[in-house]
Amino acid sequence: MNTTVKLKLGTRRSPLAMAQAEETRARLCKAHGWDESAVELVPVIASGDKVQDRPLSEIGGKALWTKELDQWLAEGAIDASVHSLKDVETVRPEAFTLAAILPRADKRDRLVGASSISQLKPGAVVGTSAPRRAAQLLHQRPDCSVVMFRGNVATRLSKLAAGEADATFLAAAGLERLGEHGVGHALDPAGWLPAPAQGAIAVECRANDAETRELLAAIDHEPSRAEVTAERALLLALGGNCHSAIAVRCDWEEGELAMEAALYSPDGTQMVQGEARFTAEDTEAPARLAHDLLSRASTAIRSHFAGE
Ligand SMILES: NCc1[nH]cc(CCC(=O)O)c1CC(=O)O
Numbered sequence: 001m002n003t004t005v006k007l008k009l010g011t012r013r014s015p016l017a018m019a020q021a022e023e024t025r026a027r028l029c030k031a032h033g034w035d036e037s038a039v040e041l042v043p044v045i046a047s048g049d050k051v052q053d054r055p056l057s058e059i060g061g062k063a064l065w066t067k068e069l070d071q072w073l074a075e076g077a078i079d080a081s082v083h084s085l086k087d088v089e090t091v092r093p094e095a096f097t098l099a100a101i102l103p104r105a106d107k108r109d110r111l112v113g114a115s116s117i118s119q120l121k122p123g124a125v126v127g128t129s130a131p132r133r134a135a136q137l138l139h140q141r142p143d144c145s146v147v148m149f150r151g152n153v154a155t156r157l158s159k160l161a162a163g164e165a166d167a168t169f170l171a172a173a174g175l176e177r178l179g180e181h182g183v184g185h186a187l188d189p190a191g192w193l194p195a196p197a198q199g200a201i202a203v204e205c206r207a208n209d210a211e212t213r214e215l216l217a218a219i220d221h222e223p224s225r226a227e228v229t230a231e232r233a234l235l236l237a238l239g240g241n242c243h244s245a246i247a248v249r250c251d252w253e254e255g256e257l258a259m260e261a262a263l264y265s266p267d268g269t270q271m272v273q274g275e276a277r278f279t280a281e282d283t284e285a286p287a288r289l290a291h292d293l294l295s296r297a298s299t300a301i302r303s304h305f306a307g308e
Pocket residue numbers: 084085086087169170171173174197198199200201
């Protein structure tokens with residue numbers, strides 16, 4: 001048996017993060033013909049997991065998911081970190097590189113507690129802590145109200161079961177990876193676009209670690225990388241903050257990228273949307289769409305973005 005550790009892979013400890021790290025390990029071992037023991041999973045408790053009672057936007061934003069893993073990676077205690085790319089800040093330390101984007105899972109949100117947004121009962125209370133989901137809900141259903149739901153997938157489902165809300169949203173990708181196949185109803189992207197990079201797993205390593213970069217390149221999936229690169233370029237050009245409600249979906253269609261995006265005021269009363277088709281080489285296209293959206297957005301929307 002091969003017992004030499006070839007790669008130390010850092011991950012958050014939540015069940016979803018561990019499932020994503022296991023998937024990464026399986027893909028690496030398959031690509032390189034390794035025994036499972038060649039990849040060591042190193043679970044780290046992230047700041048974002050310690051505080052559960054306040055929205056992420058109030059306690060420091062997305063950096064709280066990566067802070068500890070970033071330290072371990074910078075110090076060489078791990079060779080690479082596995083992240084849900086939607087939780088990773090758009091601008092990363094220059095010393096790191098996103099060396100692999102795994103084949104992307106279902107990008108959609110699922111609604112749990114009702115079969116569709118229109119089927120929510122009048123005045124329904126919906127649990128979420130995501131500004132995007134809150135704004136999208138209030139846009140379509142101003143009669144509903146939002147209560148804060150944080151914590152991992154199981155925590156949110158148990159809050160729902162305990163009656164703290166009538167319904168909640170969860171990413172289809174997360175539910176699938178946890179084996180929760182029958183939970184909730186997928187929301188049609190025609191009326192409900194997901195978060196930038198939703199459903200994508202990214203593996204990051206030190207930019208100067210050529211050996212690890214090469215090992216990770218073997219599990220990189222080009223269409224998924226093209227999609228999330230475009231979605232994150234849109235996010236960067238918009239200059240959103242933790243309170244910005246940004247929804248975007250980019251689909252790789254035979255070498256072309258089809259992008260749809262929408263921006264909302266936090267209370268959902270206002271929305272601006274647009275779409276674009278471009279090739280992956282046209283790296284400026286997402287910024288053009290961002291500027292088009294901002295030019296058409298109301299002041300209430302624009303005040304939450306810096307990308308003018
Ligand atoms: N913000 C938490 C988070 N980060 C990634 C996922 C799910 C997996 C993914 O979207 O890649 C989730 C849970 C959720 O939004 O329901």
